[in-house]
Amino acid sequence: MDIPYTVKPRPDTGLYNAKVGIWLFLASEVMLFGALFSSYILLRVGAEKLEWPHGVLNVYIGTFNTFVLISSSITVVMAWASLKMNNFRNFKIFQGLTIMCAFLFLGVKSYEYSEKFKHYTLVLKDGRNMTGHVEVNGKTAFFLNDVKLNAKGHEIPEFTFHPDPVNAISNIPLEKTEPTAGKGEAAKGEAKTEPAHETHAEAGAAHHEAMVIKSSDVKRLSAFVPAHSTYFGIYFCITGLHGLHVLGGAIVMFYFWMPGSKMWRTEPERFINRIEVSGLFWHFVDLVWIFLFPVLYLL
Amino acid sequence: MQSKSHDTHQHVDQSHGHDHHHEELGFWKKYIFSTDHKVIGIQYGITALAFLFFGFTLMMVMRWQLAYPGKAVPIVGGLLQKLLGEEMVGKDALGHIGVISPDLYNSFGAMHGTIMVFLAIVPLAFGAFGNFVTPLQIGAPDMAFPRLNMASYQAYFLGGVVMFCSFFIPGGAAKSGWTSYSPLATVSDLGHRPNGQTFWLIGMVLLISSSLLGAVNFITTIIQLRTKGLNWMRLPFFVWAQFVTGFLLLLAFPPLEAAGILQLMDNLLGTSFFLPSGLVVAGKALGVSGGGSPLLWQHLFWFLGHPEVYVLILPGMGIVCEILCNNSRKPVWGYKSKVYSALAIGFISFIVWAHHMYLTGMGTKISTFFQTTTMIISIPSVIILTCFFITLWGGSIRFNTPMLFALAFLPMFGIGGLTGLPLGFNASDIALHDSYYVIAHFHYVVAPGTIFALFAGVYFWFPKATGRMMNEFWGKVHFTFSFLFMNLVFMPMFFQGLAGMSRRMYDGGATYSLASNPDSIAALSSSVIGLNKYITHAAYGLALAQIPFIINFFWSIKKGKKVTSDNPWNATTLDWQTPTPPPHGNFATEPEVFRGPYEYSVPGHPTDFTPQNQK
Numbered sequence: 001m002d003i004p005y006t007v008k009p010r011p012d013t014g015l016y017n018a019k020v021g022i023w024l025f026l027a028s029e030v031m032l033f034g035a036l037f038s039s040y041i042l043l044r045v046g047a048e049k050l051e052w053p054h055g056v057l058n059v060y061i062g063t064f065n066t067f068v069l070i071s072s073s074i075t076v077v078m079a080w081a082s083l084k085m086n087n088f089r090n091f092k093i094f095q096g097l098t099i100m101c102a103f104l105f106l107g108v109k110s111y112e113y114s115e116k117f118k119h120y121t122l123v124l125k126d127g128r129n130m131t132g133h134v135e136v137n138g139k140t141a142f143f144l145n146d147v148k149l150n151a152k153g154h155e156i157p158e159f160t161f162h163p164d165p166v167n168a169i170s171n172i173p174l175e176k177t178e179p180t181a182g183k184g185e186a187a188k189g190e191a192k193t194e195p196a197h198e199t200h201a202e203a204g205a206a207h208h209e210a211m212v213i214k215s216s217d218v219k220r221l222s223a224f225v226p227a228h229s230t231y232f233g234i235y236f237c238i239t240g241l242h243g244l245h246v247l248g249g250a251i252v253m254f255y256f257w258m259p260g261s262k263m264w265r266t267e268p269e270r271f272i273n274r275i276e277v278s279g280l281f282w283h284f285v286d287l288v289w290i291f292l293f294p295v296l297y298l299l
Numbered sequence: 300m301q302s303k304s305h306d307t308h309q310h311v312d313q314s315h316g317h318d319h320h321h322e323e324l325g326f327w328k329k330y331i332f333s334t335d336h337k338v339i340g341i342q343y344g345i346t347a348l349a350f351l352f353f354g355f356t357l358m359m360v361m362r363w364q365l366a367y368p369g370k371a372v373p374i375v376g377g378l379l380q381k382l383l384g385e386e387m388v389g390k391d392a393l394g395h396i397g398v399i400s401p402d403l404y405n406s407f408g409a410m411h412g413t414i415m416v417f418l419a420i421v422p423l424a425f426g427a428f429g430n431f432v433t434p435l436q437i438g439a440p441d442m443a444f445p446r447l448n449m450a451s452y453q454a455y456f457l458g459g460v461v462m463f464c465s466f467f468i469p470g471g472a473a474k475s476g477w478t479s480y481s482p483l484a485t486v487s488d489l490g491h492r493p494n495g496q497t498f499w500l501i502g503m504v505l506l507i508s509s510s511l512l513g514a515v516n517f518i519t520t521i522i523q524l525r526t527k528g529l530n531w532m533r534l535p536f537f538v539w540a541q542f543v544t545g546f547l548l549l550l551a552f553p554p555l556e557a558a559g560i561l562q563l564m565d566n567l568l569g570t571s572f573f574l575p576s577g578l579v580v581a582g583k584a585l586g587v588s589g590g591g592s593p594l595l596w597q598h599l600f601w602f603l604g605h606p607e608v609y610v611l612i613l614p615g616m617g618i619v620c621e622i623l624c625n626n627s628r629k630p631v632w633g634y635k636s637k638v639y640s641a642l643a644i645g646f647i648s649f650i651v652w653a654h655h656m657y658l659t660g661m662g663t664k665i666s667t668f669f670q671t672t673t674m675i676i677s678i679p680s681v682i683i684l685t686c687f688f689i690t691l692w693g694g695s696i697r698f699n700t701p702m703l704f705a706l707a708f709l710p711m712f713g714i715g716g717l718t719g720l721p722l723g724f725n726a727s728d729i730a731l732h733d734s735y736y737v738i739a740h741f742h743y744v745v746a747p748g749t750i751f752a753l754f755a756g757v758y759f760w761f762p763k764a765t766g767r768m769m770n771e772f773w774g775k776v777h778f779t780f781s782f783l784f785m786n787l788v789f790m791p792m793f794f795q796g797l798a799g800m801s802r803r804m805y806d807g808g809a810t811y812s813l814a815s816n817p818d819s820i821a822a823l824s825s826s827v828i829g830l831n832k833y834i835t836h837a838a839y840g841l842a843l844a845q846i847p848f849i850i851n852f853f854w855s856i857k858k859g860k861k862v863t864s865d866n867p868w869n870a871t872t873l874d875w876q877t878p879t880p881p882p883h884g885n886f887a888t889e890p891e892v893f894r895g896p897y898e899y900s901v902p903g904h905p906t907d908f909t910p911q912n913q914k
Contacts, residue, residue, distance in 0.1 A: 031553035043591065
């Protein structure tokens, strides 16, 4: 006996096997991203007032990427429809456009990521708190932090800091919480009551241009990486997982575009099903971004 | 039947082109990288049984420490030290090697839970029985996605390897309980990165992915591949149980996967999703940003954790149902109410999770909600159990080994279920939480409950898988002593728990004993502490009782009594209407179903069973 309904739909459900399978898989994906969004909400609601930064992400780039993905949602349907209308040439074009959109999205996303990796929060021991860029020996530094500044054998005695213009970003977390037994709570409370943007403004006003900082004066230095704050943690986690989904989808669609498209000649119906199933997955990936964009960039 | 079975070999599964010559499959394709659901089921079964045994040996070492705190583990002490290092296994006052350290005790405890739940019971109940039996019972040639099925076994196996290897890395395996509560799980082994917890998380992500692939495959198979005439109300209860289990895995596991990813980031990238601000570890401030929520981990964990309990028990109920009907020669009582109860369990199990968290201070209003739903979910479980008991009424019962295990399941699961009620009420849970009472409660559900159902299933479907029966006499010996020792192990734990003994005591409660605290009115009396020794000896008895099973299992594969027909138990469901053992593709022609699954002793019928595919 062969496995039935691999290509033709089962009469009473009206679906072929892979279509049931992909919908179930998407249901589990909804739970996966649902859990991450719930975590985002819980972490944000539980965050101290000044711990959740605003304006860190570039809304224009995000909007552009949103349009890229929405366009790919259209082309992915057009690719499937072309096959349904027996037009293989158009399929090749639209599928190619979809894959192009996918890689354009990933390219823009990696540009956004790399911008974050060289953008810093700097807290000095005198209480000044700034965001900006770091240069070590004339080169822009990525992924630097206060632990690396003092790493044994690789100490960096000083670096150049280019502060951001005033009020570019608000609510950047002030400093690493450092409760030393007993006094800790009071010290923390003090730091919290001081509004972030004020210190920021002060610092910015005082130092518009580059300043040379001694590593021994640094209280905390952190690039905008996951460890920077819970906000960046969840940002990188959700967008990273979403990016992996985009990459996975793009690889599968590339396979159907080039080597896998041979199936069109031997089993056209099965090939159309494949395009449909991968398209369903692609729509889901788009949909996740439609939620991600407002939640992370706008709210 | 037998001659027809050869024809089916030539049928080729379209979805994989490399399989064009089934008869010439080499050893690797046939047994290791097989896409046949029966082979995969057996792979799952053997791997899971091995992990079941491994998890049990971890517990035996822990039980020694509880009964004889600070004394060297006999026999295997030296071996343990060689394998795990001198940091983990030390010498006692007399110079004997084999005293396990608190860290090792903790990691054995955490890994015992993880291995038993995620690597032994679920793969055995869902992976092994689900894979082997479900397609046969619905008259399908295979699972809907055979290669996905293979991938899910491989992901499971890899997850198992990662978990197993974690014992031998610096710092040892995960040691923060099978629940891995943060921040403990993140800060418990700061000296090592990656540490046991990292391995645990990577292993879990693999196991969860495996379960997700399996769940997609099972549900699709049951929806799409039911044979002609097999409508939903003609499905055997076993298939219904697997169906609901599939949905639980599909929808409850992803949040734990999300939680696992977040904790992995806490562990490797220095984020603080589950680390609150101002955390001080060993007198030093932890260098992280803070701002996370430990409660978030618990919510995400138990959102899986509670449906997981039903993942553990539902397939067991399915197996028991098949065996009870078959061996009491009666239709199941209340088929529809059982099906609806299983579905109700499935839905409600998603809204009871926080009854594990009454003592986290999440608030009385939330506790009240979860207490209410917890009481409601006990109703469908009681309906199913009641239907089982009434099914026996007036039957002509055959007391063979599978039936004995299935019968024992009923009171054991009953004890386990009823003792859960005091834990579900948040007032009484305050006293019982985190005590040995909890251990006794859930082990009664899972050990003499689910594991007995799984043993019943092994004895029951063994002849279908191998064509030979397992030995009845040794089966009964296995049953009698397992039943006796299971109760001797777990019953005393109720009393220890009620006396207030904490479940996480490395020294078996000696620190809080009356002997060490003569003035305390709340100290544990010597009779409560003394129970530790009885329990430990009973656990070793339980281990001995498994020897007949292990020998019987392997001996019967080669030397067991050959079955005389394809249907040795005179059963009605489709799994017994195939050749024995079923060939690749299972059925020679597509079977057609004309009746319900349990038509035993139909008046006026020549035999006392009417197969589903008989007109």
